[in-house]
Amino acid sequence: xxxxxxxxxxxxxxxxxxxxxxxxxxxxxxxxxxxxxxxAGTSEHDALSLFAEDIVLMRLVGMRPVVVHxxxxxxxxxxxxxxxxxxxxxxxxxxxxxxxxxxRMVLKGQVNPQIVAAINVHGHYAVGVSGVDGGLIxxxxxxxxxxxxxxxxxINPEVIHGLLDDEFVPVIATIGSDINGQAYNINADTVAGxxxxxxxxxxxxxxxxxxxxxxxxxxxxxxxxQTTADELDxxxxxxxxxxxxxxxxxxxxxxxxxGVGNAHILDGRIAHVLLLEIFTDSGIxxxxxxxxGTTGLQGDDA
Ligand SMILES: Nc1ncnc2c1ncn2[C@@H]1O[C@H](COP(=O)(O)OP(=O)(O)O)[C@@H](O)[C@H]1O
Ligand SMILES: CC(=O)N[C@@H](CCC(=O)OP(=O)(O)O)C(=O)O
Numbered sequence: 385x386x387x388x389x390x391x392x393x394x395x396x397x398x399x400x401x402x403x404x405x406x407x408x409x410x411x412x413x414x415x416x417x418x419x420x421x422x423x424a425g426t427s428e429h430d431a432l433s434l435f436a437e438d439i440v441l442m443r444l445v446g447m448r449p450v451v452v453h454x455x456x457x458x459x460x461x462x463x464x465x466x467x468x469x470x471x472x473x474x475x476x477x478x479x480x481x482x483x484x485x486x487x488r489m490v491l492k493g494q495v496n497p498q499i500v501a502a503i504n505v506h507g508h509y510a511v512g513v514s515g516v517d518g519g520l521i522x523x524x525x526x527x528x529x530x531x532x533x534x535x536x537x538x539i540n541p542e543v544i545h546g547l548l549d550d551e552f553v554p555v556i557a558t559i560g561s562d563i564n565g566q567a568y569n570i571n572a573d574t575v576a577g578x579x580x581x582x583x584x585x586x587x588x589x590x591x592x593x594x595x596x597x598x599x600x601x602x603x604x605x606x607x608x609x610q611t612t613a614d615e616l617d618x619x620x621x622x623x624x625x626x627x628x629x630x631x632x633x634x635x636x637x638x639x640x641x642x643g644v645g646n647a648h649i650l651d652g653r654i655a656h657v658l659l660l661e662i663f664t665d666s667g668i669x670x671x672x673x674x675x676x677g678t679t680g681l682q683g684d685d686a
Contacts, residue, residue: 414448452556462490463486523562544583556575581642587677591651597670599624
């Protein structure tokens with residue numbers, strides 16, 4: 385009997401703890417980058433279902449989530465099946481004409497509808513778009529040695545505002561185009577940051593395959609719970625941020641210096657990690673504090 389009461393009390397206290405955050409974040413835009421690795425976790429279907437539940441819950445309590453997704457491992461899989469070699473330079477996939485077609489097929493044809501469908505199990509919430517739709521992402525070639533890898537030159541967020549105003553959850557595949565209609569393959573981390581800035585998002589959240597930033601990649605105990613753009617500049621200069629973490633951290637630094645409230649790096653493999661970050665006092669993962677951001681950390685400006 386008393387255990388039943390304890391369990392019920394715990395459930396109630398979790399809901400009560402969420403209340404101030406539900407109030408605070410009502411109407412706020414949260415850009416969530418869902419990496420291909422998070423999607424390709426041990427149990428793909430379960431990981432995606434849990435993620436979809438979090439997005440739907442955020443939307444139902446009045447937040448305005450925007451999903452930007454990757455699909456790197458999935459592009460590599462198809463390339464392998466087609467007998468094509470994959471080559472990365474500084475974390476970016478060397479993209480010839482055939483590879484940009486493959487990237488477009490995988491991102492807009494496979495990963496995007498998978499995420500949209502998982503969200504829409506719960507109702508008619510999600511709409512998938514690519515950066516080509518509504519001229520959302522204008523891009524230009526980054527470096528001719530990388531082929532059709534794009535740098536974002538401009539974000540035209542009208543199509544996203546339209547979807548948000550109609551209460552949809554935009555799900556964005558990161559293919560952009562130049563003024564001549566040429567498609568480019570763009571790193572999803574970079575796009576998420578640029579979109580968060582253009583929307584003046586309250587939060588930019590990266591879901592990845594590690595619990596957050598570490599001072600020493602090999603030491604789980606060195607997790608950084610809260611940091612600033614200035615401190616991150618130093619960690620980058622010291623070579624502590626490496627590999628696939630570099631574009632995430634660069635985007636977080638840029639975003640919090642350009643109007644985004646806070647940025648977060650979280651472990652997408654943890655069940656309901658988004659809810660744990662947004663709706664609990666303790667938060668989770670690494671938070672990069674912006675100038676205007678509010679935090680979920682106890683004793684802060686809650
Ligand atoms: N300082 C650091 N703290 C945490 N992870 C780091 C750090 N430096 C490099 N990494 C690496 O970055 C990886 C996440 O980047 P990546 O594999 O590209 O993720 P995703 O596929 O989700 O975009 C981690 O698994 C980790 O190995
Ligand atoms: C230019 C470039 O490298 N583009 C990425 C786009 C997908 C992506 O970024 O996916 P993740 O977030 O899952 O890594 C690629 O081709 O893999």
